[in-house]
Amino acid sequence: MEVESTKKISSSQNQRETRTSRRWRRKTVVVWAAIIGVILVVGLVMLILGLTVFKAKRPVTTVNSVSLRDIDVSVDVFRLRVLLNVSLDANIAVNNPNRVGFHYANSTAILKYRGQDVGQVPIPAGHIGPRQTLPMNITLTLMADRLLSNSNLYRDVLSGTLPLTTFTRISGYVRILFKIHVVSYTTCDLDVDVGNRRLTNQTCHYRTKL
Numbered sequence: 618m619e620v621e622s623t624k625k626i627s628s629s630q631n632q633r634e635t636r637t638s639r640r641w642r643r644k645t646v647v648v649w650a651a652i653i654g655v656i657l658v659v660g661l662v663m664l665i666l667g668l669t670v671f672k673a674k675r676p677v678t679t680v681n682s683v684s685l686r687d688i689d690v691s692v693d694v695f696r697l698r699v700l701l702n703v704s705l706d707a708n709i710a711v712n713n714p715n716r717v718g719f720h721y722a723n724s725t726a727i728l729k730y731r732g733q734d735v736g737q738v739p740i741p742a743g744h745i746g747p748r749q750t751l752p753m754n755i756t757l758t759l760m761a762d763r764l765l766s767n768s769n770l771y772r773d774v775l776s777g778t779l780p781l782t783t784f785t786r787i788s789g790y791v792r793i794l795f796k797i798h799v800v801s802y803t804t805c806d807l808d809v810d811v812g813n814r815r816l817t818n819q820t821c822h823y824r825t826k827l
Contacts, residue, residue: 721789
């Protein structure tokens with residue numbers, strides 16, 4: 618009788634332990650299912666926001682104005698040479714239409730004459746807040762020594778019109794779920810009226826690449 622009683626107690630304990638183990642496994646499965654469900658919902662919400670409200674938009678660099686600060690021209694007719702110094706003041710603005718900040722790296726504004734780099738000015742790295750526009754005032758000075766070997770300069774100065782181009786490239790990123798790199802380009806074609814010392818025919822082009 619004692620042996621049979623011991624067996625019955627042991628069997629009952631095993632059944633209780635089995636039921637407890639099953640309940641514990643069910644609770645564990647439910648908890649993990651809930652955790653995974655929350656993660657999926659949060660991920661889905663973030664993805665939807667990233668594709669709609671927080672979708673990356675292209676920051677745009679625009680040129681508000683370009684003015685001629687200084688021009689000094691002297692022509693050596695006998696040597697067929699021109700000594701030229703030109704300085705331009707440019708007011709540019711970088712607009713960030715995103716709902717997050719735009720971080721940009723060290724950049725450069727370049728002055729070109731017929732495709733040749735003749736001057737440049739650095740643009741220090743910085744940050745533009747959400748939906749903000751950052752104005753920048755820069756001065757581009759032509760480096761006369763770079764034009765000494767350019768045969769077109771003498772002819773352009775005598776014609777009275779000097780073609781110049783300003784080129785600005787600003788590279789940076791916005792972080793929406795992950796980093797999205799953006800490059801903004803601005804090119805302005807300018808004609809300098811040498812005789813009247815003023816700018817004419819200013820045309821600017823803007824391009825942004827995600």
